[in-house]
Each structure stands twice: as C-alpha cells, then as structure tokens.
Amino acid sequence: MKTVPSILSCGLLLALCISCGSNSSQPAADVATAPAENAAPPPAKPASASAKQTILFFGNSITAGLGVEPEQAFPALVGQKIDSAGLGYTVVNAGLSGETTAGGRSRVGWVLRRPVAVFVLELGGNDGLRGLPLSATRRNLQAIIDTVRRRSPQARIVLAGMQIPPNLGADYAADFKKLYGDLARENKLTLIPFLLEGVGGVARFNQRDGIHPTPTGHRLVARTVWGVLQPLLRQPVPATP
Known part of the structure; x- marks a missing residue:
C-alpha cells in the first residue's frame, strides 16, 4: 500500500450526510406487438431493481458524498461500474x-430492515x-459487524x-490504523486497507x-473500492446459514 502523501495534511478526514440511491433506472414499459414470423427471440431483459441483491454502503460523510452531487459520490460510481459489468x-x-x-451502532438495525448481500462498513x-x-x-x-451477521x-x-x-x-495513529486489519482478520472480512488511498x-x-x-x-475512491469489490461480487453467493 502506498504511503499517504503528507499525512499531516490529511487533516480531519470525515463528517457525513444521508443519501440513498439506486444504481439502476427502470426500463420503459415495452409496447405489445405481434412477433414477426420466424423472428429471433427478444433479448433477455435486465433484472428489475426488486430482483437485484442489495449492496449497502454504511458510513459517514465520505460515503454520503458531502459537497458533491449524489451521483458523484463513490457509492454511486461503484453502482455504475456494477451496471456496466x-x-x-x-x-x-x-x-x-x-x-x-x-x-x-445505534443506527445499523434500522438500515438493515431488509436483507443485504454486501455490507460495506466505512466508519x-x-x-x-x-x-x-x-x-x-x-x-x-464489532457490534455493527455482529448485528449485520445476525440480521x-x-x-x-x-x-x-x-x-x-x-x-x-x-x-494513537498507528493503533488506529491497525485496528481495521485486526477486525478484518478476526472476523474474516474483506478489507479495503485505506479507503482514501491516493486521495487523502x-x-x-x-x-x-x-x-x-x-x-x-x-x-x-470508487476505483479503489471497485478493485476490492469486483472479485467479491463475481464469487458465488454463499448459502444462507
């Protein structure tokens, strides 16, 4: 992992806002027409949003995209990459x-009212x-991780x-950095070593x-996240315990 340039200037790295969004728009309704004789079958339609599994980005202002448009925040950009793939x-x-x-920790139960397939924790x-x-x-x-695994x-x-x-x-700074690796190893999580690599x-x-x-x-940031997330999303979905 590259050293963060001028870590002193990395300054106050976070703060956050709530924003929800889906990375897909629904296709317009098809017009019913009679198929031509010997016509090729129509291409398969993309899965509807309701049929798709959910990736939940749970974090602070970096995740929320404070100061930029919702579609410019890294979760939305990752969503675009998912659609393209x-x-x-x-x-x-x-x-x-x-x-x-x-x-x-207080909020996570509320956002997990529906099941999620992937939970990206940025706090x-x-x-x-x-x-x-x-x-x-x-x-x-750890309590957030435990709640996700329970829900x-x-x-x-x-x-x-x-x-x-x-x-x-x-x-303090070194111990702070280390706790993420420790938690990932102890809980067998996928780790993004430093979310703001090359940006902070x-x-x-x-x-x-x-x-x-x-x-x-x-x-x-989206490129960093996608480098870790893409291989995970291409793996078979584990069976529900």
Missing part, C-alpha cells in the same frame, strides 16, 4: 454526515479525529480501513476544507 446488484447509500461508530474516522478511546471504537465496530447472515462484509494524521500522537492529503483531490473528496477524488 452486468452484475445483479443495486447500491444503497446509507452514509450519514458526522457519524461516529457509536452512532452507527471510525470521526472517532479518530476526536481522539476517542480506540477500545470503544473497536467495540462499536443478514448471508451478507458479505467489506471493512473500509481509515487512517488519521498523527496530531494525537504517532502511537492530496489538495487537488479534495474540496476547500481539505477533508472531503472532489468529484475527481471520489472517482479515485
């Missing part, structure tokens, strides 16, 4: 501005920027790693606040 998934963006792991950055105890962050993330046992969980600048001490701390890829990605930054 012809995969049977629809994307739901459940990012919430300012979310901490404690807030996510913890706000905890780190506030200097919250890492033991609490770990407990909250949607078949769901595959992707954990988005985050890093923070060493303002609160190099040890790079001025031209962030908005004026130096925190939230620009549309170009989101495209880079």
Whole structure:
C-alpha cells in the first residue's frame, strides 16, 4: 500500500450526510406487438431493481458524498461500474454526515430492515479525529459487524480501513490504523486497507476544507473500492446459514 502523501495534511478526514440511491433506472414499459414470423427471440431483459441483491454502503460523510452531487459520490460510481459489468446488484447509500461508530451502532438495525448481500462498513474516522478511546471504537465496530451477521447472515462484509494524521500522537495513529486489519482478520472480512488511498492529503483531490473528496477524488475512491469489490461480487453467493 502506498504511503499517504503528507499525512499531516490529511487533516480531519470525515463528517457525513444521508443519501440513498439506486444504481439502476427502470426500463420503459415495452409496447405489445405481434412477433414477426420466424423472428429471433427478444433479448433477455435486465433484472428489475426488486430482483437485484442489495449492496449497502454504511458510513459517514465520505460515503454520503458531502459537497458533491449524489451521483458523484463513490457509492454511486461503484453502482455504475456494477451496471456496466452486468452484475445483479443495486447500491444503497446509507452514509450519514458526522457519524461516529457509536452512532452507527445505534443506527445499523434500522438500515438493515431488509436483507443485504454486501455490507460495506466505512466508519471510525470521526472517532479518530476526536481522539476517542480506540477500545470503544473497536467495540462499536464489532457490534455493527455482529448485528449485520445476525440480521443478514448471508451478507458479505467489506471493512473500509481509515487512517488519521498523527496530531494525537504517532502511537494513537498507528493503533488506529491497525485496528481495521485486526477486525478484518478476526472476523474474516474483506478489507479495503485505506479507503482514501491516493486521495487523502492530496489538495487537488479534495474540496476547500481539505477533508472531503472532489468529484475527481471520489472517482479515485470508487476505483479503489471497485478493485476490492469486483472479485467479491463475481464469487458465488454463499448459502444462507
């Protein structure tokens, strides 16, 4: 993994807003016509949104796309890649501005009112920027993981790693980074080592606040996520326990 350029300038990496969206639009209704004699059978229609499995992005302002249009946020861009690849998934963006792991722990049951096939967990950055105890962050993330597995046992969980600048001490920053790898290994999760790889701390890829990605930054984040998510989506869906 590349070193984040100027990690000190990575600054206050997160904050969030809620936005939901589907990556697919419904096709217009077909006009009923009699088929011509010996005509070739019509092409198969794409699966309707209701027939598709759900990928839920659960995070903070980075996921929500604070400061950009909903369709420019990385979950929507990943949704476009899914459609282009012809995969049977629809994307739901459940990012919430300012979310901490404690807030996510309280909210996760509400967003899991319907089963999900893939759950992308992107939380913890706000905890780190506030200097919250890492033991609490770990407990909250573990509780979210446990809730997903209880509500949607078949769901595959992707954990988005985050890093923070060493303002609160190099040890704290290092331990913060490490907890994502530890949780992924202990829970057998798919890990995105650093969600903002190549974006965090790079001025031209962030908005004026130096925190939230620009549309170009989101495209880079989507590329990072897609590199991890695409192989997972092409694997057979595990049977429900």
